[in-house]
Amino acid sequence: MEETTASRANRDLCERLLRGVEAASELQATYRFPLERFLLSHCDGLDGRSQEKAVEIASQVLAECFTRTPSLLERWRGDGNLEAFLRxxxxxxxxxxxxxxxxxSTEVDSDSLAIANHSAHDSETAADELAIASRALRTGVSRAADxxxxxxxxLRLKGLHGVDQRAISRCWGHHESQTSRRIKxxxxxIxxxxxxxxxxxxxxxxxxxxQHALQAEPALLLGRGGAIPDAREAETLRRAAEASSPQPDRSEAVILMCSNPQALEYFAQLLNRGTESETTIAKEAGMAEHAARLQEMIGKSIARLTPSDARGLVTPLMSDSFADTLHRIGADGGTLWFACPREALLEAVFNPLEPEIAGKRQPLVSGVISLTLGTEEAFL
Structure with a gap:
């Protein structure tokens, strides 16, 4: 596509700013007032707080074009219209x-109650933001996989399929700290x-x-599609699941699991079956009563599900009583949330990117639920 005069001017200004040439005043003169007018046009005429914030944000955005690292101009990369990007x-x-x-809302001025009239929750806007978040997460996961x-x-074995971190470490023949470091x-x-x-x-x-993007599209982290492993692939995964497996087998299995979510699910089932840690939830004999209560609660959750409802890890939203139980037994592993599984399955997707939800760090449970697709078998 032939570059227009306006786009060449935008690119020239951007390049001079990034080289350290004193073009900040030109940027302010060109975009500050148009940007302020644009933001103010979205504010209610009676909402003074929003108008003040709009002016403040316009200044912040322009300042971050050459003060933030990386700057907004570096993020723009010259793609599209600069003013549209800043807007x-x-x-x-x-x-x-x-x-x-x-x-x-109880802490803001009365004129800020007009906020409710704005398009902050407009469905079209929300859909646009969600689409951006989904594309961004997909890009992040793809980069991490490379x-x-x-x-x-x-990350997927532990967080999405409930495989105990110790089982992963034993399989790969290294210390748990190395497993944690690679997950981090x-x-x-991402x-x-x-x-x-x-x-x-x-x-x-x-x-x-x-979190909304992950809830709306679980495949962002789980992966999309895939096929049941064929005989050769299944044998590769079985060899890789053995602690004595050579490095080439594990490397081939990693490539296969990154590209095929069903291969990852199959491998998770092999590890869950092969380790006693998945059934030993209580770490002390005196905690057997609490462990039995936990088993009962998980059993009721499983009873509500049919195999077609679940793929891999089912993560119900955690209640306070369930959280207390987990604290008492000192459980660890993948995060388990508690809610009605059938109605909230998509809303209960494990979020390994942000384990701290609403300012409260969630407790962890060892050996969370993994359901085999197409059967009623469950592993704890």
Whole structure:
């Protein structure tokens, strides 16, 4: 596509800013007032707090074009219209502030009650933001699978299929700290790439938006599609599941599991069957009563499900009483949430990117539920 005069001017301004040439005043003169007018046009005329915030956000966005690392201009990368990019970034911040103000509505001035009339929750806007978040997460997971494939496999085995971290470490023949480090590396890549990708489209990827994207599309982390492993692939996975497995077998299995979610599910079942840690939830004999109660609660959850309802890990939303039980028995492993599984299955997707939900770190449980697709068999 032939570059227009306007786009060449935008690119020239961007390049001079990034080289350190004093073009900040030109950027302010060109975009500050148009950006302020654009944001103010979205504010209620009686809402003084929103108008003040709009002016403040316009200044912040322009300042971050050359002060933040990486700067907004680096995230823009010269793709598309610069003013449209700045407008999107600024408007998304204003909407985030509106949402935050709504949550603490008792603390804001009366004229800010007009926030409810704004389009912060407009369905079209929400759909756009969700689409950006989904694309960003997909990009992050893809990058992590390329740069840290073992970390992505460990993350999914532990977080999405409830495989005990000790079982993973024994299988790979290394210390648990190495398993944790690779999971953290994969999580770090996913977070940073997703955040930068979303910012390049003018969207701040906050916790609420991230969680909404994961709930709406579980395949972002689980993977999409895949096929039941054939005989050769199944044999590769079985060899890799053995502690004495040579490195080439594990490397081949990692590649297979990254590209085929059903291969990962099959491998998780092999590890869950092959380790006693999945059935030893209580770590002390005196905790047997609490462990029995936990087994009963999980059993009731399983009874509500049919095999077609579940793929891999079923994660019900955690209640306070369930959380207390887990604390008492000192459980660890993948996070388990508690709710009505049939009605809240998509809303109960494990979120390994942000284990701290609503400011409260969730307790962890060893050997969470893994249901075999197409059967009624359950592993604890």
């Amino acid at each position: 999107a970034a600024a408007l998304n911040r204003l909407r985030s502030w509106w949402k935050s103000a709504e949550k603490r 740069e840290c494939p073992e970390g992505v496999v460990f 590396d994969a999580m770090s890549i 977070r940073s790439v997703a955040r930068d990708t979303a910012l390049a489209e003018g969207c701040e990827l906050g916790l609420d938006l991230l």
